[in-house]
Amino acid sequence: MADYxxxxxxxxxxxxxPVTFVKAKVALExxxxxxxxxxxxxxGEPVQNVPRSIKEEGHQILKLLDNEDGTYNLIVRKxxx
Amino acid sequence: MAFSNEQLERYSRHIILKEVGVKGQKKLLESKVLxxxxxxxxxxxxxxxxxxxxxxIGIADADEVDLSxxxxxxxxxxxxxxxxxxxxxxxTMEAVNPDVRxxxxxxxxxxxxxxxxxxxxxxxxxxxxxxxxxxLINDACVLAKKPFSHAGIIRFRGQLMTYVPGQGPCYRxxxxxxxxxxxxxxxRQAGVIxxxxxxxxxxxxxxxxxxxxxKGELLTGALLTYDALTMEFRKIKLPGNGxxxxxxxxxxxxxxxxxxxxxxxxxx
Numbered sequence: 001m002a003d004y005x006x007x008x009x010x011x012x013x014x015x016x017x018p019v020t021f022v023k024a025k026v027a028l029e030x031x032x033x034x035x036x037x038x039x040x041x042x043x044g045e046p047v048q049n050v051p052r053s054i055k056e057e058g059h060q061i062l063k064l065l066d067n068e069d070g071t072y073n074l075i076v077r078k079x080x081x
Numbered sequence: 082m083a084f085s086n087e088q089l090e091r092y093s094r095h096i097i098l099k100e101v102g103v104k105g106q107k108k109l110l111e112s113k114v115l116x117x118x119x120x121x122x123x124x125x126x127x128x129x130x131x132x133x134x135x136x137x138i139g140i141a142d143a144d145e146v147d148l149s150x151x152x153x154x155x156x157x158x159x160x161x162x163x164x165x166x167x168x169x170x171x172x173t174m175e176a177v178n179p180d181v182r183x184x185x186x187x188x189x190x191x192x193x194x195x196x197x198x199x200x201x202x203x204x205x206x207x208x209x210x211x212x213x214x215x216x217l218i219n220d221a222c223v224l225a226k227k228p229f230s231h232a233g234i235i236r237f238r239g240q241l242m243t244y245v246p247g248q249g250p251c252y253r254x255x256x257x258x259x260x261x262x263x264x265x266x267x268x269r270q271a272g273v274i275x276x277x278x279x280x281x282x283x284x285x286x287x288x289x290x291x292x293x294x295x296k297g298e299l300l301t302g303a304l305l306t307y308d309a310l311t312m313e314f315r316k317i318k319l320p321g322n323g324x325x326x327x328x329x330x331x332x333x334x335x336x337x338x339x340x341x342x343x344x345x346x347x348x349x
Contacts, residue, residue: 015086022093026084029103057099 004062004075007035012050013042013071020046021053024076028059031078036062039074047072088180092134105294106134110180112293115139115202117190117218119166121278122232122285123208124156129286131174131181135293138174139202141186142166153275190214192337195221204289205229208282210269212259213340219244219252221337223328228292230285230300235271237309239281242300242319243288249302254322254329259340274309281307 010027012020024039031037041050051061051074058079065073084092084103095101095109114135116123119142130138144166146157154166161169167185174183190198190209195217199205205227207218215231222229222244231252232241244251284305291297304317327334 015089018093018097019086019090022089022096023086025096026089026103 004036004077006038006075007031009038009040011040012046013040017045017049021050024050024054025057028054028057028076028078033078033080035078037076037078039076040067040071041074043070043072047074050074091178091180095133100296101294105296108293108295109134109290110136112204113137113139113202114204114206114289114293115141115199116206116208117141117198117214118208118210119144119154119156119170120150120208120210121153121234121273121275122282123206124154124170125279125282126206126208126286126289127170127174128156128177129283130289131177131183133286133290134178134180135289136180137182137184137202139184139186139198140167140170140174141188141190141198142170143187143189153273153278155279190217192217192339195337196225199225199227202227204292206285206289207231208285211342212265213342216253216256216259216340217337220327220334223251223253224335224337230288232281232285234273234277234281235266237274237277238307239277239309240304240306241281241284241288242304243292245292245299245301248299250319250321251325251328253327253334254325255304255319257326262341277307277309280309 008031010024012023015023027037041047054076055061060077062075062077067073092106095106096103112135114130116127119140127140146161146164146166146169148162150157156173157169165187167187171183171185174181199221205222207215207229209215226246228245230241230243288299291299302319304319306315323329326332
């Protein structure tokens, strides 16, 4: 059972590095502090790099869910600006 | 305004930067910069500002591209010889970045048109090659309360400073008035190393971008000089001048005016 409610979702499976992170960052900037974003990304390079970059920006990673179709959903809580 | 995937990719190296991000890139796309002079300084400044996605770029220059320009004015090519510089510059900027709207002014800036020219812009870049134009741009920007970047290049040297209303001295505070005609050679007579325009014009673009994004410190109250032969940069602090004729407490210059141009500087 999830202890959060997803406010917004973004799909970054249609782009490659570094636009993966850029697209996620754009989606996060449109949220308010504390809101939750679910980011759908491909396995491999995106899963290795995007969560780390988002963490470096100060946001809180809540969960990484394996969709078992070669993609993951990263659940992120937005930090203050 | 929402970014397309194409824009996210085009500006990705900016958006990744904490100091720019989405907000900074949007500010750039919404900003308007006027470049006066499409020459050694204006060429690199225009290219970097267009590439950066400055949404509206005005460019003013009366001249046409000639062969002696191409050693340093990297926005023009051999195919552009004889074309108006502003037209050539516009075509290159639009080819670099279709997000940019270019307004071309094929005219000399003078006292009777400069206030109208600068009025609509957020930041002005002085890329001219003569003292009368530099004082004219300074006076107009002070009077219109527009931030601008001054720069000059000659031989192996270059300098620049930034004026922001209320934040330090203007060009006239420091240099008072133009030297007598022909006391100082222009780069037409003295020569200039081509890459100097690239160094100093790029620094002017950097100042414009920082001003628009609102990050970092500008060259307000300071003159940065560069000597390519000794490879030295010097940052000289500039004091304010309360008795400045245009930005001082009792200004005597209340509207822009033209100094006499040295005879060789205007081509018919």
